[in-house]
Amino acid sequence: VHGGTSSASGVHGAFSSQKKSHVVLILSFFDKLNNHSNIGNSISTEVQWMLMDTNTGAIISTGRENKASNSVTITGDILNVIPFQGEPANLQMAMVLYELKQNDETQASQHEYGYEILPSGAQTNSEFQKIVQNSALHGMFVHSVSESTGDIKSFRLAGSSTGDNKLVELELMGQLTFPSNNEKITSVHYPPRGEVIQSPTTILGDDSLLLKYLNPHLAVVVTEATPEHLAKLENDPASAPFVSSSQSKKRIPQGVSSSVTADSPPPPPSPSTLFINIIDTTTAKILHRASHIHKTTSLSSSTTTHVPVTISENWIVYSYFNHKSKRTDLGVLTLYEGMIDKQSLSLFKSPEQDLSFSTFSSPKPIVLQKVYTYGKAIKGLSVTRTARGISTKNVITVGPGGVATIDARFLDPRRPSGELKQSEKIEGLMKYHPILPHFPQRVLSYWKDIDAVKISTASTNVESQSLVLVYGGKDLFFTRVEPSKGFDLLPESFNKSLLGLVVVGLLVGYGALKKVCTDKLLKIGWA
Numbered sequence: 001v002h003g004g005t006s007s008a009s010g011v012h013g014a015f016s017s018q019k020k021s022h023v024v025l026i027l028s029f030f031d032k033l034n035n036h037s038n039i040g041n042s043i044s045t046e047v048q049w050m051l052m053d054t055n056t057g058a059i060i061s062t063g064r065e066n067k068a069s070n071s072v073t074i075t076g077d078i079l080n081v082i083p084f085q086g087e088p089a090n091l092q093m094a095m096v097l098y099e100l101k102q103n104d105e106t107q108a109s110q111h112e113y114g115y116e117i118l119p120s121g122a123q124t125n126s127e128f129q130k131i132v133q134n135s136a137l138h139g140m141f142v143h144s145v146s147e148s149t150g151d152i153k154s155f156r157l158a159g160s161s162t163g164d165n166k167l168v169e170l171e172l173m174g175q176l177t178f179p180s181n182n183e184k185i186t187s188v189h190y191p192p193r194g195e196v197i198q199s200p201t202t203i204l205g206d207d208s209l210l211l212k213y214l215n216p217h218l219a220v221v222v223t224e225a226t227p228e229h230l231a232k233l234e235n236d237p238a239s240a241p242f243v244s245s246s247q248s249k250k251r252i253p254q255g256v257s258s259s260v261t262a263d264s265p266p267p268p269p270s271p272s273t274l275f276i277n278i279i280d281t282t283t284a285k286i287l288h289r290a291s292h293i294h295k296t297t298s299l300s301s302s303t304t305t306h307v308p309v310t311i312s313e314n315w316i317v318y319s320y321f322n323h324k325s326k327r328t329d330l331g332v333l334t335l336y337e338g339m340i341d342k343q344s345l346s347l348f349k350s351p352e353q354d355l356s357f358s359t360f361s362s363p364k365p366i367v368l369q370k371v372y373t374y375g376k377a378i379k380g381l382s383v384t385r386t387a388r389g390i391s392t393k394n395v396i397t398v399g400p401g402g403v404a405t406i407d408a409r410f411l412d413p414r415r416p417s418g419e420l421k422q423s424e425k426i427e428g429l430m431k432y433h434p435i436l437p438h439f440p441q442r443v444l445s446y447w448k449d450i451d452a453v454k455i456s457t458a459s460t461n462v463e464s465q466s467l468v469l470v471y472g473g474k475d476l477f478f479t480r481v482e483p484s485k486g487f488d489l490l491p492e493s494f495n496k497s498l499l500g501l502v503v504v505g506l507l508v509g510y511g512a513l514k515k516v517c518t519d520k521l522l523k524i525g526w527a
Helices: 010-015 122-133 227-235 422-427 496-526
Strands: 023-036 040-053 059-062 071-074 076-085 092-100 113-118 140-146 151-159 168-177 183-189 201-203 209-212 218-225 274-280 285-292 309-312 315-322 327-340 366-374 380-383 394-399 402-407 454-459 466-471 477-481
Touching (some): 023 076, 023 092, 040 076, 040 092, 071 092, 071 113, 092 122, 092 140, 113 122, 113 168, 122 151, 140 183, 183 309, 274 315, 274 327, 285 327, 309 380, 315 380, 380 454, 394 454, 394 466, 402 477
Antiparallel strands (some): 023 040, 040 059, 040 071, 076 092, 092 113, 140 151, 151 168, 183 218, 201 209, 209 327, 309 315, 327 366, 380 394, 454 466, 466 477
């Protein structure tokens, strides 16, 4: 089901410029068994669509009459369904991306891809072509993720010069595969659309600049080692990555039991079981991969670990339960392009920088990482959003302890482990401590436990405030937070009556003084 925003202000608050629509597009998929005399039976998918007015509930047009123009049959595996919104605002479209099935065994290694634009018609095809041509210089990029096979594929849509009917060509740009026998994809997360970024840099205490890595095509893919792979590593530890088959001989320290000989190799490190992969969806390449040891082989047959992830600007925050240490870990990744020192930027001097950014040629980001321990279980994560992006970011968590906020400054991976330098004190950094404090004053739900796993945030007309909606379970919880306090609001103790009296007094004094000056000038003129 796809539809445009129907609220008065949308997700961007009062500053939203999104088109408003109350029409939604509903797609239905039906598998059909086809009998072919030459190749045998095959399975195809019939896609039917309907447009519905959400204000009245009326069906504008439907695809259940089995008309050729209102349904389409696809002989292939559907990879993704990408929604679009055209002109006028109530024109809802969707592109069904699929991979053609090869019936010839000699062409099993060849892959062909196609797409269908729904609803079918000349207007939607023309509008889709216009959207692709106006999207970017190098075309529009889409991708697909298959959790069953572990494949991530990137495609490019560009105007066709062959003169065919579709006028838009589909080209495979890259492919990434996570071996399904070693690890499986558990979830995929994307940055929020339309996030307001106040500054593309971070100002350090010594006036240097850290350049944020701001790539809108990022995706975080969470993968987990399979029980079969962990069992294999347990039987053959030498096959684990980063484990050397030859161990150096070491002298037996004093006090160690004689049962441990000098020729005994140290025990191999535990294999990583959880992976956080930062993917570029235009090239299908891994930009960074973080690994964690969160369970042992004896726990490998348990259920899939729930890993909530949130992305904001160049920050990636995720949480998981560590079965080995019996605690909740909170991981933070920050991405940077580089640094400009204070001597390289002045009125008469500026560094040489490439103003254009391309994921095909730009270097990988510099990633800083820290892991903290949190005293409460976490089921969902999100970040506050404000109208201008000026207020301090707060990370919002939901779990058995309720809905709480964490100041982003506590999660900064740049927190030093040693004594703070003067520049770090000026910047406001705190000394690193692995345990995050849990302040009862920062619990938004008071004493109530909220049974929910999803969090949505939105901005308001006031910069200091952000709206929070917690849902996805038995409970719904809605509140308003102030990440940087009410710096743009008058306090409740403000004497508005006195202010009104002062303003009225100034107006009366202004009027009386104007009358006196006018009479004086008139007398001078007649003198």
